Amino acid sequence: MPKQLPLAAIDACCSPLAQEPLTEGQARELSRLFKAMADPVRLRLLSLIASHAGGEACVCDLTGTFDLTAPTISHHLKVLRDAGLITGERRGTWVYYRIHPEILARLSAVLVPGAQPVPA
């Protein structure tokens, strides 16, 4: 069973960085998300998926973009999945990934008081 998404924790720590000091627990949960995004390959995967037609991309669309082996891509997708940033779904032969936009919006809100999450 993969680690579950820290949604609740993020809810609890949505006061912007500058408003009051983060607690130890809030910082730990937030850092898990930032750690998941702290890799160029994963950032590109994220933007490839997010910008793909229909809001989802097949793994087969992603592997060709990088000079990396398929297991490595698979590993990075798992890191993003475990962080709750994306979800994967198998449809027949292929597996499709899509973004969890709420989490990005919440991360964004933590950074800047004025940031407005996009309406659904």
Added chain:
Amino acid sequence: MPKQLPLAAIDACCSPLAQEPLTEGQARELSRLFKAMADPVRLRLLSLIASHAGGEACVCDLTGTFDLTAPTISHHLKVLRDAGLITGERRGTWVYYRIHPEILARLSAVLVPGAQPVPA
């Protein structure tokens, strides 16, 4: 001489993640910022500084909050400094740090198309 802030690169990659795929270079620069924030101690330092009265905090205010040695705190502050997230200034005996809010606003804008950087 410390590494300089990747401001220009961030300017160049401010199209939100979901709009179009990040280039390799954009992803590399962005990941440097996320990597700097991908640590619970550094996130707490960031929020301690940002939320401190006057928008700045003395190192002596920060060290007491953690169960870490002064050199370790100093190391984390250097990472944040090298990433361009904070700046330090010595005034007499003490060194004061403050946030670079524009970079947080830009990071925020990368995550969510609708995010509005705070007015200056």
Added chain:
DNA sequence: TCCGTGAATAGAAGACCATCTAACCAACGA
């Protein structure tokens, strides 16, 4: 039912990171 292809898992190797102790530099006061 068996083979071929898309994708994930297992395990290992090398690079990178967080933390420590020891040593050093900067400012102030006696």
Added chain:
DNA sequence: TCGTTGGTTAGATGGTCTTCTATTCACGGA
């Protein structure tokens, strides 16, 4: 000028992360 206090630098160590190869699982077609 010297000792004290605040903060950084240097170097070492243990842990984590990225990537690989080899293997395994899942599905579909012949």
